[in-house]
Amino acid sequence: MGKKFLMKGNEALAEAAIRAGCRYFFGYPITPQTEVAAYMAKRMPKIGGTYLQAESEVAAINMVLGAAAAGARTMTSSSSPGISLKTEGISYIIGSDLPCVIVNVMRGGPGLGGIQPSQSDYWQATRALGHGDGHALVFAPSSIQEIVDLMGKAFDLAEEYRMPSLILADGMLGQMMEPVEFPESNCHTKEKTWALTGHKNKRPPNIVNSLYLNPSELEQTILNRFERYRIIEEREAVAESLFMEDAQYAVTAYGIAARVVKSAVQAAREEGIKVGLIRPITVWPFPQKEFDGAETLDGILCVELSMGQMVEDVRLAVNGRCPVEFIGRTGGLVPTPDEVLYAIRKMAGLS
Incomplete structure (x- = not known):
């Protein structure tokens, strides 16, 4: 080390x-x-x-x-x-x-x-x-x-x-x-x-x-x-994926928002929700291939510190093969893991 x-x-x-x-x-x-x-x-x-x-x-x-x-x-x-x-x-x-x-x-x-x-x-x-x-x-x-x-x-x-x-x-x-x-x-x-x-x-x-x-x-x-x-x-497109092998749902985020999302995804897994994380590391080129299995998912949630911008690239990559939802905070505010967890539960029909 x-x-x-x-x-x-x-x-x-x-x-x-x-x-x-x-x-x-x-x-x-x-x-x-x-x-x-x-x-x-x-x-x-x-x-x-x-x-x-x-x-x-x-x-x-x-x-x-x-x-x-x-x-x-x-x-x-x-x-x-x-x-x-x-x-x-x-x-x-x-x-x-x-x-x-x-x-x-x-x-x-x-x-x-x-x-x-x-x-x-x-x-x-x-x-x-x-x-x-x-x-x-x-x-x-x-x-x-x-x-x-x-x-x-x-x-x-x-x-x-x-x-x-x-x-x-x-x-x-x-x-x-x-x-x-x-x-x-x-x-x-x-x-x-x-x-x-x-x-x-x-x-x-x-x-x-x-x-x-x-x-x-x-x-x-x-x-x-x-x-x-x-x-x-x-x-050169690069992304990190977590828990996607058996995922029924996915959450996608980049940068600092992805750290919040990772905590929420782990909490959702502990509740039995089969959800994974897709984290783009390059946003141009956008890692579209990470979304190739979208048809096997029941939904994707995009989390951003904005009113929704990367979500458009996600929807282009998914191309209608599953629903894409969005949660964001703006003005300098950051969503909490609990807010993201609530959105995951809602996507899974549990809230």
């Missing part, structure tokens, strides 16, 4: 990024993720990295674009309103086929909303992270240890597929403390032959660009990118 550290989620994710090879961080403070930037400000100078607090979220994401174009492992973090400001730059990064990691420690909205935890940015993360046709890889950890474990993968897959990775956390994961274990090194970076590193008259110059004035050229570029997305959907 390796050495464990008791750390706040925001600080653990920053340390995990450093150990995954991140050497350029550009950010701007916003609650509840400010500790990410504060930690990077202390650590980066000590390891020969670069920390820069930009004048705005817009500036920060465009600095990420520049560092990524030069082949650096680079990251930014923010919380919901800040991510909205970054979406133009994220679209440029997607359109330029550049890898980076972006962290969203979600808070309540819309607007300034509140600083309490929320999951109401799911649609933004999976549907509209920037204008145009495009995607980012979206990871949805449910513990601080899982944030640490996923950080290296987020950087590696971003570079493999030349696209951004988004860590979709929330205010509770960012602010809570848990024991975590770090890998000695989680950096598997490879040579980036496409990067703007100077050709020294030894190769043709590389070009990083998202502007295509010829519509046929732009269409073909997007079609090629979506072929890559198809491969990602086949290979």
Whole structure:
């Protein structure tokens, strides 16, 4: 067993990024993720990295674009309103086929909303992270240890597929403390032959660009990118399932909500209700195959810290093969295990 550290989620994710090879961080403070930037400000100078607090979220994401174009492992973090400001730059990064990691420690909205935890940015993360046709890889950890474990993968897959990775956390994961274990090194970076590193008259110059004035050229570029997305959907969708072998019902949730759900599912099992848990770990690509057995279930309950966003992906995956119900809290409130247990009983016709 390796050495464990008791750390706040925001600080653990920053340390995990450093150990995954991140050497350029550009950010701007916003609650509840400010500790990410504060930690990077202390650590980066000590390891020969670069920390820069930009004048705005817009500036920060465009600095990420520049560092990524030069082949650096680079990251930014923010919380919901800040991510909205970054979406133009994220679209440029997607359109330029550049890898980076972006962290969203979600808070309540819309607007300034509140600083309490929320999951109401799911649609933004999976549907509209920037204008145009495009995607980012979206990871949805449910513990601080899982944030640490996923950080290296987020950087590696971003570079493999030349696209951004988004860590979709929330205010509770960012602010809570848990024991975590770090890998000695989680950096598997490879040579980036496409990067703007100077050709020294030894190769043709590389070009990083998202502007295509010829519509046929732009269409073909997007079609090629979506072929890559198809491969990602086949290979990289990840989920955890629990008690699904004999399940008559299922509950699905991601992130911090899944921890509440796990307690409720275990309590329901103790009452004799055959219910299982499906927890997406990637929400893009969405793990549709986990719902392939939906026709054998009498119902699926989706639990979220929102008015219902992932539930639409669940219904698409189920495609009418069994009923899909929803329970959610919003505004920064978190459903209790008892609330979820009551909804499970109701789904099973016992309440």
